[in-house]
Amino acid sequence: MKAxxxxxxxxxxxxxxxxxxxxxxxxxxxxxxxHRGCLAVVLVQRVKQPAKGHWALPGGFVGIEESLDGAASxxxxxxxxxxxxxxxxLYTFGAPDRxxxxxxxxxxxxxxxxxxxxxKAMDALAHDETVRLARIDVPWPGEKPEQAHGxxxxxxxxxxxxxxxxxxxxLALLVQRLRGKIDYGALSFQLLPERFTLRQLQDVHxxxxxxxxxxxxxxRRMLASKLMAPTGDREEGVVHRPAELYxxxx
Amino acid sequence: MKAxxxxxxxxxxxxxxxxxxxxxxxxxxxxxxxHRGCLAVVLVQRVKQPAKGHWALPGGFVGIEESLDGAASxxxxxxxxxxxxxxxxLYTFGAPDRxxxxxxxxxxxxxxxxxxxxxKAMDALAHDETVRLARIDVPWPGEKPEQAHGxxxxxxxxxxxxxxxxxxxxLALLVQRLRGKIDYGALSFQLLPERFTLRQLQDVHxxxxxxxxxxxxxxRRMLASKLMAPTGDREEGVVHRPAELYxxxx
DNA sequence: ATAATAGTGTCTCTCAGACACTATACC
DNA sequence: GGTATAGTGTCTGAGAGACACTATTAT
Numbered sequence: 001m002k003a004x005x006x007x008x009x010x011x012x013x014x015x016x017x018x019x020x021x022x023x024x025x026x027x028x029x030x031x032x033x034x035h036r037g038c039l040a041v042v043l044v045q046r047v048k049q050p051a052k053g054h055w056a057l058p059g060g061f062v063g064i065e066e067s068l069d070g071a072a073s074x075x076x077x078x079x080x081x082x083x084x085x086x087x088x089x090l091y092t093f094g095a096p097d098r099x100x101x102x103x104x105x106x107x108x109x110x111x112x113x114x115x116x117x118x119x120k121a122m123d124a125l126a127h128d129e130t131v132r133l134a135r136i137d138v139p140w141p142g143e144k145p146e147q148a149h150g151x152x153x154x155x156x157x158x159x160x161x162x163x164x165x166x167x168x169x170x171l172a173l174l175v176q177r178l179r180g181k182i183d184y185g186a187l188s189f190q191l192l193p194e195r196f197t198l199r200q201l202q203d204v205h206x207x208x209x210x211x212x213x214x215x216x217x218x219x220r221r222m223l224a225s226k227l228m229a230p231t232g233d234r235e236e237g238v239v240h241r242p243a244e245l246y247x248x249x250x
Numbered sequence: 251m252k253a254x255x256x257x258x259x260x261x262x263x264x265x266x267x268x269x270x271x272x273x274x275x276x277x278x279x280x281x282x283x284x285h286r287g288c289l290a291v292v293l294v295q296r297v298k299q300p301a302k303g304h305w306a307l308p309g310g311f312v313g314i315e316e317s318l319d320g321a322a323s324x325x326x327x328x329x330x331x332x333x334x335x336x337x338x339x340l341y342t343f344g345a346p347d348r349x350x351x352x353x354x355x356x357x358x359x360x361x362x363x364x365x366x367x368x369x370k371a372m373d374a375l376a377h378d379e380t381v382r383l384a385r386i387d388v389p390w391p392g393e394k395p396e397q398a399h400g401x402x403x404x405x406x407x408x409x410x411x412x413x414x415x416x417x418x419x420x421l422a423l424l425v426q427r428l429r430g431k432i433d434y435g436a437l438s439f440q441l442l443p444e445r446f447t448l449r450q451l452q453d454v455h456x457x458x459x460x461x462x463x464x465x466x467x468x469x470r471r472m473l474a475s476k477l478m479a480p481t482g483d484r485e486e487g488v489v490h491r492p493a494e495l496y497x498x499x500x
Numbered sequence: 501a502t503a504a505t506a507g508t509g510t511c512t513c514t515c516a517g518a519c520a521c522t523a524t525a526c527c
Numbered sequence: 528g529g530t531a532t533a534g535t536g537t538c539t540g541a542g543a544g545a546c547a548c549t550a551t552t553a554t
Contacts, residue, residue, distance in 0.1 A: 021314035064271035068344035094318035241524040
């Protein structure tokens, strides 16, 4: 009884004492946007081992005095120059062999940003060929367990990029998370500019859900949600009747 | 252009090289059950600093060759003797000051287990007063932002136990997660024995959601979900008409 | 018989989906 | 006027909530 308890406490203490064998802790950040009806994510080409030459999500190790959110913000800013972007923790990946070199536990994050803002910020940094915005295609999980997630496609100009480490799994989990949360809250607005039309909002939803939505009921649901308000202005430069511009509130 | 890129790569390398300052990585496991219409969680009393004497979620450091899920399983088994229990990652907590002693990043997990099975397993270990099953009470977030989460109450026999570290925050997040996921999938069945009645299932839902549910539509929804099948048997030893026993499928 | 809960049948209300129609921009 | 999309009005069907009623057990 007491003997068991103290035995277990000794067990935990032995783990505490093994400070010589701490894992490294990193963050990986999936910087997500919607472009031409598709989800897209920022990828970087690895310039050193492991997985040199392969494409991967931007990442970095967590500083000893740095918060996890802070490390994710830093990685986001270093690749895009962006600040004050929606950032959310996705999942923590800790398989012992996920990094071939050494034990690395990676806390996955995702950032949501309007496409125009992302392009503008990345242009300002004059990024070269080691940074790409790749389209991602995550099929819906089928009914049968063997096609649980289906093949996740990550491609840029019709070229399929195989991702390093477990980053394909991270993207699959990310898109599932987006699909689950989009109906419930403020998530989709983060992928749009300050002022947007209902059609743009629907495009974002359709890109994430990867299926067409009913126009009428989508309008009703969005307007009833009270998460958006009309600005009174209308879009310009379109070849048809201009739509009302809305903005996200609260 | 290229200069910026290589400068950034050097920055990441400097983080990689700082292996002398890696944070410790731990798991905390909230072992959850439903008892008499309330959510309850296993707490342990800390026998050493920091927060000595305070109550906390069971936890332990992650071994250098151990997966995160494996560490959570180990902590679960060490406190309850239970194996093959539903276990899911909750969130990773990494505030630099969350542990007063040193930098500890903690991956939160939760386990769901039937109350009878939990009690039986813990009795077999003959646990003493340093382990308790405390009722947890998480109010719904109010409309106003200042009462975002409300006070989370963790009590045992009407005595409120203040938890160590950020474990109160972990429980608040956990209950939010349970509330969000319970309608969507197999989660609630994990809190029930192999065979259960619809009334028991509704009790679990009501405990998690902390509000009464409509009996008729709850029955319809559950039976239509095709996640459960009647066994043909009925409950025994009740003072009223016995209900059909169902089992979880797939 | 009485108490207490299990389980069924039915009505209504709400909301998503579908369709038809009108409105307004550029060509 | 033609074309393309924005935005509105209305019908319908599915499902949640509510209520009434019947069924079955122990005491």
